[in-house]
Amino acid sequence: MKLHRSNDKPVKSWAGLILVSLAVLGFVLFGACGVSKAQEQKRVTILHTNDMHSHFLASPNADYSPGSTGDDATIGGIARIATKVKEVRNARSSEGTPVLLLDGGDFSMGTLFHLLRGEAEMGIMNFLGYDAVVLGNHEFDLLPTATAEIVSHRGDIRVLATNLQVLDPTHPWGAAIQNVFDSGDILPWTTQTLSNGVKVGYFGILGESAWKDVNKPYGSALFPLGQRDRFQAAAEAVDRLRNEEGVDIVICLSHSGVNEPAYWTGEDVDLATQVPGIDVIVSGHTHTLIPTPVAVGKTTIVQAKSYTARLGILDLEYNEVAQKWDVLGYQSVLIDDTIPGDPDTIAEVEEYIDKINDDILEPLGHPLFADPAVETTFDLKGKYAVEHGLGNLVTDAIRWSVARALGDPNDPVVAAVESDGVIRSNILAGTTGIVQTSDAFEVVPLGVDPVSGKTGYPLVSFCMYGSELYQAAWVDTLAAFLQDSDLWISWSGVGFAYTDYLAPFIMWRCLNFDDPSCQARRRIGNDTSTLYRVALNYYVASNIERLEEISYGLLKVVPKDCATGLPLSSLDEAIVYKASGEPLLQWEGFLDYLASFPDADSDEIPDMQPRYSGPEGRIYRACIVASVAHGSPLSEKVGVLRSFRDRILLQHDWGRKFVDAYYSCGPQVAGWLEEHGWAKSLVRLLLLPLIGMAKIALLLSA
Structure with a gap:
């Protein structure tokens, strides 16, 4: 028994030592293999x-x-x-x-x-x-x-x-x-x-x-x-x-x-x-x-x-x-x-910029990627459901470039439009004021010409009746209600005044492209007696049918041939071509328009025109009669009456009834004033006491 016991102890001792050694070895090996918490827990x-x-x-x-x-x-x-x-x-x-x-x-x-x-x-x-x-x-x-x-x-x-x-x-x-x-x-x-x-x-x-x-x-x-x-x-x-x-x-x-x-x-x-x-x-x-x-x-x-x-x-x-x-x-x-x-x-990015310069911009004769396209002292930013300088710039560029390509002073481009959904970027002055070619391209970069396959939406031009222009403008009056930025349309060449959610009560065409305030203008009739040439990009034109859809059939615009007045069989017929035979692409027309600006400081860089620093009164929610009488919704006196309406009249039941009555008859009065310019001075004189009382009321309510 003694011998047996004496032999038993060493066996257990060696076995324990072996087990401990294996455990240590396993810990070291598995630790070296790096079994992490993330692997154990699936991260x-x-x-x-x-x-x-x-x-x-x-x-x-x-x-x-x-x-x-x-x-x-x-x-x-x-x-x-x-x-x-x-x-x-x-x-x-x-x-x-x-x-x-x-x-x-x-x-x-x-x-x-x-x-x-x-x-x-x-x-x-x-x-x-x-x-x-x-x-x-x-x-x-x-x-x-x-x-x-x-x-x-x-x-x-x-x-x-x-x-x-x-x-x-x-x-x-x-x-x-x-x-x-x-x-x-x-x-x-x-x-x-x-x-x-x-x-x-x-x-x-x-x-x-x-x-x-x-x-x-x-x-x-x-x-x-x-x-x-x-x-x-x-x-x-x-x-x-x-x-x-x-x-x-x-x-x-x-x-x-x-x-x-x-x-x-x-x-x-x-x-x-x-x-x-x-x-x-x-x-x-x-x-x-x-x-x-x-x-x-x-x-x-x-x-x-x-x-x-x-x-x-x-x-x-x-x-x-x-x-x-x-x-x-x-x-x-x-x-x-x-x-x-x-x-x-x-x-890596610079290599692609070099390729764009060498393979695309330089052969087309455009300024290179980082070249200055224009310089500006102010930002141009879109703003939902109101007229803004960026939209005015883009639509002016469309009207200018299409008119230049068509080259017929007897068939002027009366209106140009653009959807805010297609204006993809703001123009920022930054610290240098330099807007590079790459920045300018980002404003209207989208699309393709379905005929030639060239990159960029082609510009198209066709005719519409005056009544159809009114219908297209109605979308702007609904934009704030529908909350869809793609529906807001910026305009060039025409202007209009409206009251909430209703069709414009008056539209006019500007007779001089270089007249920002559109002092020389002519009323557009809400009828089918006259065709007006319009310009826009292919994508917006192809979505004209959406007007009928969103209005449940109330609004319908049909693009027409300006020579015959007949509906176009395809928008391809309306694509505008340059003298070279190439389609006029929107981004190219936009760059050319910026390049046409004068260089006021002689630094060989065109200067952004001050007119685009804010709205010009092309589209306005009307203080109707006063705006027409003073020639612009941006007039200081009109601003006083607008503030009086919003801060005083609309805060009271009697005031709201007065405003409703005013808007029910105001459009007719405003339309009459547009046709009888001699009466504007008389109305301005008659409004002076009201403007004075409005100022006093605003001061007392402050």
Whole structure:
């Protein structure tokens, strides 16, 4: 027994030592292999952008200095985003967390970079290492053949379009998209396995509002592409990814958007509600800043403004108990001058700028990318549902360039119009006052000529009756009520006065282009006795049919041949051509108009005309009779009466009744005054006592 006991102890001792050694060795080995908390707990970080619209530089471009910090006030810039992407990747890599870089669509169309038709956008996104993008409506701006060209540059990027369908593969546009579907350059869904073993499933949705905005030059009936029901397409994609592909997380890249300012409502919220099983929706289209993620059931929705102004950073961890991906943290990073631009990305962008200069601008005879187009001491900014200097500048450029191309003084361009939805950028003076060619292009960058395929909306010209001009102007009086910025129309060559929600009670045409206040003018009759030549871009003209739609048939405008008065069979007949035989593109006409401005300070740079620093009284909500009598709604005396109306009369029941009575008969009086100019002086004299009493009442009420 003693011998047995004495032999037993050493055996146990050696066994224990071996076990301890193995445990230590295992700890060291597994520790060296780096099994991190992120791998054990399934973590993923999503970086996201949307609606970049080729804005790889910040505006104004002359102020943008990505190579340094603390010296400009610009917002945006892809080189700054690249720096932030690298910073996040490095930080998460040390934790073992994989990082995805995704985009919610409309990555192209908006700056001179898109003249390269996807080469710059896809090239730069590949350079940053984007994993997946969805096609937005603006990826179709240059027609589906160009969409196919854009995605041909995709490199390693997954391009998604789940509910896009080809209706007519025999049509050249349909065939182009079918070919990139067949080649796998556009995918209905796809997967990606990350470094920590998490399998990601992607699909992409183009929303209903975005689909309406797709450029269809000959109307929806003749367009060879269509849109499947987004809920059904999404549900099928989720089912495929979860049940057949066995993914751990489903990410929808959705160019649908949310409402603003109520970002917790809208198409993407509806999508999350109707289609359970989506873990994350990276949203786009509405250019919305969602400050904190929107949660709909187990779905998280994010969107990061537009124009490279923001980068979203979404940290996720899988919750085994709740069977959902929890948000660990979220940042919507403002891309400003506190972030230095990545030097390699700066160099990459410069290479594309050189290509644009060498291959496009210089051969066309235009100033180069960074050349001054004009200098300004003030900003020109759009403002919703009111006349603004930027809209006046754009429409004046249309009227001027079309009149120059047509060259017939006996057939003048009476009116030019532009929708605010097509004016894509403000003009900013910045610290230098220099507006570069690239900045000016961004104001009206969109579109394509459907006949020649050249980039940019062609300008068109046709005739309308006076009554149709009144109907088109009625849209402006409804714009504030309808809350749709695309419906607000800026005008050149004509002006009108209106009362809320009613058709203009008077319109006039300006007889002298260089008369900002339109002192020399003639009334336009609200009838079909006279045809007036108008000018606009192809896209706005092709959407004239929307007038009838939004007015439930009340408003209808039919483009007509100015020589015969007969309706045009196609808008292609109205395209304006230059003497060279090339179509007159809007962006080229805009640059030429700026170049025509005088150089007051002799520095060889045209100067922005002071008239565009604010409204000129082309469109006004009337103090009707007083405005006509004083010649302008901007008159100081008219301003007194307007303030008296708003601050005194409208605050009392009796005052509101008086205003209603005034507006019921005022248009007739104003119209009579326009036709009998001699009476304006008498009315101005009669209004003086009323203006004096209004001033006293305003002082007493202050």
